[in-house]
Amino acid sequence: MAGSGFRNKGLVPTRRAALTLIGAGALAVGGGASACAATDDEVLTEAKVLRDPDTPVAGNPDGNITIVEWSDYNCPYCRKLEPELRQVVQDDGKVRLVMKDWPILGPVSVTAARTALAAKFQGKYHQAHDAMMGVSSRLTEPRINELLAAAGVDMERLKRDLTGRARDIDAILKRNNEQAEAFGFRGTPAFIVGKYRVPGVLSMTEFEQVIADARKAKMN
Numbered sequence: 001m002a003g004s005g006f007r008n009k010g011l012v013p014t015r016r017a018a019l020t021l022i023g024a025g026a027l028a029v030g031g032g033a034s035a036c037a038a039t040d041d042e043v044l045t046e047a048k049v050l051r052d053p054d055t056p057v058a059g060n061p062d063g064n065i066t067i068v069e070w071s072d073y074n075c076p077y078c079r080k081l082e083p084e085l086r087q088v089v090q091d092d093g094k095v096r097l098v099m100k101d102w103p104i105l106g107p108v109s110v111t112a113a114r115t116a117l118a119a120k121f122q123g124k125y126h127q128a129h130d131a132m133m134g135v136s137s138r139l140t141e142p143r144i145n146e147l148l149a150a151a152g153v154d155m156e157r158l159k160r161d162l163t164g165r166a167r168d169i170d171a172i173l174k175r176n177n178e179q180a181e182a183f184g185f186r187g188t189p190a191f192i193v194g195k196y197r198v199p200g201v202l203s204m205t206e207f208e209q210v211i212a213d214a215r216k217a218k219m220n
Contacts, residue, residue, distance in 0.1 A: 044182050044183070048175065049098075049179055049192065050066050050068065052098075054172050055100060056099045059095045059097040060089075060093060060094055063092075063095045064215070065193070065194050065214050066097075066194065067089070067191060067193050068191060070101075070102040070180045070188055070189065071102060071133075072104055072109050072113075073101075073109060073132040074105045075105060077189055078133065079133050081189055082133045087204065088211070100180070101117060102173075102180050104187070108140060108144075112144055114169050114170075115162065117169045117172055118169060121157075124151070124153045124154075185199050193210045194215065
């Protein structure tokens with residue numbers, strides 16, 4: 001079954017209490033399986049979690065390990081972690097970073113996520129993302145517009161894409177939310193590193209170790 005490595009079943013503990021290895025064996029979904037199990041099986045496929053063509057990617061697109069990050073632009077922990085995670089990805093050189101917008105901290109977070117994804121249609125997602133993650137104060141809608149305009153986003157084009165691509169943008173956010181909930185994440189930031197589920201913040205050293213562990217697990 002495709003993406004069986006992403007079923008959040010039969011988790012194996014590692015030396016970090018919060019870190020879990022996603023079981024490699026999928027739980028077969030038969031006729032008697034619950035609707036919830038069937039839904040999880042459809043949501044947590046490798047193609048949808050790691051290879052969603054509509055989800056922005058940073059780092060090395062051909063990297064041999066993938067980190068998937070669920071984040072919220074108003075999350076102070078996401079902001080604090082951002083430069084450290086990017087440094088780890090850059091230093092490693094073989095990490096593919098999949099960026100899942102998961103706006104769970106209120107209406108402005110939703111606006112920020114929708115705006116960043118709208119900027120993707122003019123090739124400016126990363127500029128929008130970095131601009132909003134790079135501030136220390138809580139975002140407001142006027143502040144979002146200021147930041148994106150200063151980052152070189154075409155604001156007239158952005159308005160058109162927010163309206164014209166609304167269905168596509170909302171579909172991405174819906175998929176991101178369904179995946180995060182199916183993995184059991186309860187807040188941002190949250191990560192999948194290779195086969196590991198990481199619900200929370202790690203230091204640079206811990207990220208480097210988890211990446212190394214994920215490479216070893218991939219070989220087994």
